[in-house]
Amino acid sequence: MLIKLAKKIGFCFGVKRAVTMAEEALKTKGRIYSLGSIIHNREVVRALSKKGLKVIKDTARIRRGTIIISSHGLSPRVALEIRRRGLEIIDTTCPFVRKAQAAVKLLGQEGYAIVVVGDANHPEIKALVDFVPKNIFVVKNRGDIRKLGLKKTDRVSVISQTTQSTKNFLDVVKALAAKGFREFGVYNTICKDAEARQSYAKSLAREADLMLIIGGRDSANTNRLFEVCRNLSKESHLIETEKELKDAWLKSARVVGITSGASTPDWVIKKVVNKIRSLERSYSSRSRDEICTQISKKGVV
Numbered sequence: 001m002l003i004k005l006a007k008k009i010g011f012c013f014g015v016k017r018a019v020t021m022a023e024e025a026l027k028t029k030g031r032i033y034s035l036g037s038i039i040h041n042r043e044v045v046r047a048l049s050k051k052g053l054k055v056i057k058d059t060a061r062i063r064r065g066t067i068i069i070s071s072h073g074l075s076p077r078v079a080l081e082i083r084r085r086g087l088e089i090i091d092t093t094c095p096f097v098r099k100a101q102a103a104v105k106l107l108g109q110e111g112y113a114i115v116v117v118g119d120a121n122h123p124e125i126k127a128l129v130d131f132v133p134k135n136i137f138v139v140k141n142r143g144d145i146r147k148l149g150l151k152k153t154d155r156v157s158v159i160s161q162t163t164q165s166t167k168n169f170l171d172v173v174k175a176l177a178a179k180g181f182r183e184f185g186v187y188n189t190i191c192k193d194a195e196a197r198q199s200y201a202k203s204l205a206r207e208a209d210l211m212l213i214i215g216g217r218d219s220a221n222t223n224r225l226f227e228v229c230r231n232l233s234k235e236s237h238l239i240e241t242e243k244e245l246k247d248a249w250l251k252s253a254r255v256v257g258i259t260s261g262a263s264t265p266d267w268v269i270k271k272v273v274n275k276i277r278s279l280e281r282s283y284s285s286r287s288r289d290e291i292c293t294q295i296s297k298k299g300v301v
Helices: 013-028 042-050 076-084 095-109 123-129 142-147 166-177 192-207 220-232 264-296
Strands: 002-005 032-035 052-056 066-067 087-092 113-117 136-139 155-162 183-187 210-214 236-239 255-261
Touching: 013 032, 013 042, 013 052, 013 066, 013 087, 013 210, 013 255, 042 052, 052 142, 076 087, 087 095, 095 113, 113 123, 136 142, 136 192, 142 166, 155 166, 166 183, 192 210, 192 220, 192 255, 210 220, 210 264, 220 236, 220 255, 255 264
Parallel strands: 002 255, 032 052, 032 066, 066 087, 113 136, 113 155, 155 183, 210 236, 210 255
Antiparallel strands: none
């Protein structure tokens, strides 16, 4: 069995930065709280929690301590409220997310109606829309455009959640461009790492008998990778840890492709690879035993 890893795998720059900042804070600060998951990977959050990080849904009951802002960013309104209460903030917002926030803020100031391609319930998008007081809309795909009620006389700009698939973003852009707005601008705010991962995952999915996408099920970029691979190979499976591997997936696979979400640590990937190798040895052992049993039954030594 050949195991092939995607060229882009493990932590991206933004996630690595966020985790490093959290680990440094845990060494030097007192009470450390994360407002929501610092990244979307349960294994990493669990490991940080063992070191003292407390994940909270809001800061209402926090009287003192340090609040870590996740890599997905935070609403400026919520950030202001936290600072007013005298709590320290460690902001791990990904630099690529910051660029999207800056773009949205500028477009809002210039009076554009802003269309954001993404998941309205994702923390990044929830924070993003709070940078503009009005005329900002979130669409999941081109099918949502008809609900916006935009007019041809409008000035419209479109940007993207940083972890969106390039194909979906361009589909929305084409559909909006066809509306013939008075003015139309496009800002590609998809993270370059996310684009590269999708590209490498596509190439790998075309040659692998089995494709494994390792990452959190609540991770947007992991789910995009899964969608990309699933479109090319039905034998694509999203798993969070090695415990979710199934024997049936591996039995007939000669080439196993592995990619990961941007918030998946190397040590989780290594565990998956080791489990595959362990199962492979088990198959080989079972095959030898079966052959010996068949020979014995036939009376051949």
